[in-house]
Amino acid sequence: MGWAKYQEDIVSRWVQDNHLRATPRRRSAPRRVDANDNGPSGASPSARMGRKSIVPPKEKDMSKLSEFTMSSARPLPVILLADVSGSMAANGKIEALNDAIAEMIATFAEEEDSRAEIHVSVITFGSEGAKLHKPLEPAGDVTWENMAAVGRTPMGDAFSIAQQLIEDREVIPGRAYRPTIVLVSDGVPTDDWKTPLASLLGSERASKASRFAMGIGEDADKETLKAFLADDEARVFEAHESREIKKFFRWVTMSVTTRSRSANPNSVVVVEPTDLDDFDF
Numbered sequence: 001m002g003w004a005k006y007q008e009d010i011v012s013r014w015v016q017d018n019h020l021r022a023t024p025r026r027r028s029a030p031r032r033v034d035a036n037d038n039g040p041s042g043a044s045p046s047a048r049m050g051r052k053s054i055v056p057p058k059e060k061d062m063s064k065l066s067e068f069t070m071s072s073a074r075p076l077p078v079i080l081l082a083d084v085s086g087s088m089a090a091n092g093k094i095e096a097l098n099d100a101i102a103e104m105i106a107t108f109a110e111e112e113d114s115r116a117e118i119h120v121s122v123i124t125f126g127s128e129g130a131k132l133h134k135p136l137e138p139a140g141d142v143t144w145e146n147m148a149a150v151g152r153t154p155m156g157d158a159f160s161i162a163q164q165l166i167e168d169r170e171v172i173p174g175r176a177y178r179p180t181i182v183l184v185s186d187g188v189p190t191d192d193w194k195t196p197l198a199s200l201l202g203s204e205r206a207s208k209a210s211r212f213a214m215g216i217g218e219d220a221d222k223e224t225l226k227a228f229l230a231d232d233e234a235r236v237f238e239a240h241e242s243r244e245i246k247k248f249f250r251w252v253t254m255s256v257t258t259r260s261r262s263a264n265p266n267s268v269v270v271v272e273p274t275d276l277d278d279f280d281f
Contacts, residue, residue: 072114073113073114073115073116073117074115074116074117074175074176074177074265075116075117075119075138075172075173075175075176075177076116076117076118076119076176076177076179076180076256076259076260076265077119077120077121077136077166077172077176077177077179077180078108078118078119078120078121078179078180078182078252078256079120079121079122079123079136079162079165079166079179079180079181079182079209080101080120080121080122080123080181080182080184081123081125081155081158081159081162081181081182081183081184082097082101082122082123082124082125082133082147082184083124083125083126083153083155083184083185083186083187083216084124084125084126084127084147084148084149084150084151085125085126085127085149085150085151085152085153085186085187085190086126086127086149086150086151086152087149087153087186087187087217087219088126088149088186088216089149089150091217091242092242093149093186093216093217093242093245094147094148094149095242096242096243096245096246097147097184097245098144098146098147099246100245100246100248100249100250101122101144101249102144103246103249103250103253104249104250104252104253105120105139105142105144107253107257108120108139108253108256108257109138109139109140109142111139111257111260111261113260113261115260115265116177116259116260116261116265117138118138118139118256118257118260119136119137119138119139120134120136120137120138120139120142121134121135121136121137121165122134122147123158123161123162123165124147124158125153125154125155125157125158126149126150126151126152126153126154127150127151127152128151129154129157130154130155130157130158130160130161131161132161132165133145133147135171136165136171136172152190152191153185153187153188153189153190153191154189154190154191155185155189155190155191155193155224156189156191156192156193156194156195156196156197157191157196159193159196159197159199159200160196160199160200162181162200162206163196163199163200163203163206166179166203166205166206166209167203167204167205167206172205177259177265177266178205178208178209178210178266179205179206179209179210180209180210180211180212180252180255180256180259181206181209181210181211181212182211182212182213182214182252183211183212183213183214183225183228184213184214184216184245184248185214185215185216185220185221185224185225186215186216186217186219186220187219187220187221188219188221188224189221189224193224194227197227197228201230210255210259210268211228211229211230211231211234212237212248212251212252212255213225213226213228213229213234213236213237214236214237214238214239214245214248215236215237215238215239216239216245217239217240218240220238222236222238237251251271254271255269255271258271
């Protein structure tokens with residue numbers, strides 16, 4: 001009987017174990033949590049369930065988002081070569097030029113686009129030779145200082161400074177859009193300008209720039225300005241009155257802002273000066 005009882009116990013346990021393994025376990029239904037039920041511990045449902053509460057974005061977070069958007073915009077450089085020789089002091093030319101540049105920079109500063117941020121630099125050439133009147137920086141950061149007109153017309157030196165600026169990858173990074181170079185003069189260069197201009201136009205980066213040129217008055221050297229444009233189809237804008245100086249800069253402003261708003265700011269945007277009357281400034 002002892003041996004039979006021992007076998008019966010073994011069989012009984014074997015059957016019971018197999019029955020438990022074959023029977024699926026029933027899961028308890030999830031407990032429904034009321035939004036107002038803080039439970040016995042007083043904790044909120046989100047805290048009890050291990051989730052973080054959703055907090056509305058703070059002003060600081062929105063500011064960081066804005067900074068990220070601006071930092072992701074690629075620079076679109078605009079470099080102005082301005083003649084400030086003594087002849088520019090006559091007939092209100094230098095005053096009109098100062099006003100036109102200040103207006104252009106203010107318009108650029110108002111442009112907001114996630115693709116392009118317009119940067120501005122001004123190189124002057126006059127009595128002190130050619131120099132960087134304003135370093136390249138976002139238009140919104142530029143504080144304009146009026147230029148004075150005195151001295152000769154060292155245009156060639158201005159071409160050299162422009163080339164150095166464009167080729168400096170710390171100033172204009174590789175991600176920047178191709179620059180725009182604007183040349184304004186009312187006279188004839190008084191230095192060697194052909195060699196520096198050839199170097200500027202032969203530069204890998206500067207050769208891709210969009211170029212604008214304005215001759216102020218009858219004494220402006222149109223042939224030099226045409227050589228700067230290096231395009232038979234491009235036109236030299238002629239200004240015989242101070243109001244036409246402002247009209248030229250409105251043409252430049254419209255061309256650059258149209259580029260900055262386009263799907264591809266590196267593309268060529270053809271804007272005719274005759275369209276200025278229809279443009280809302």
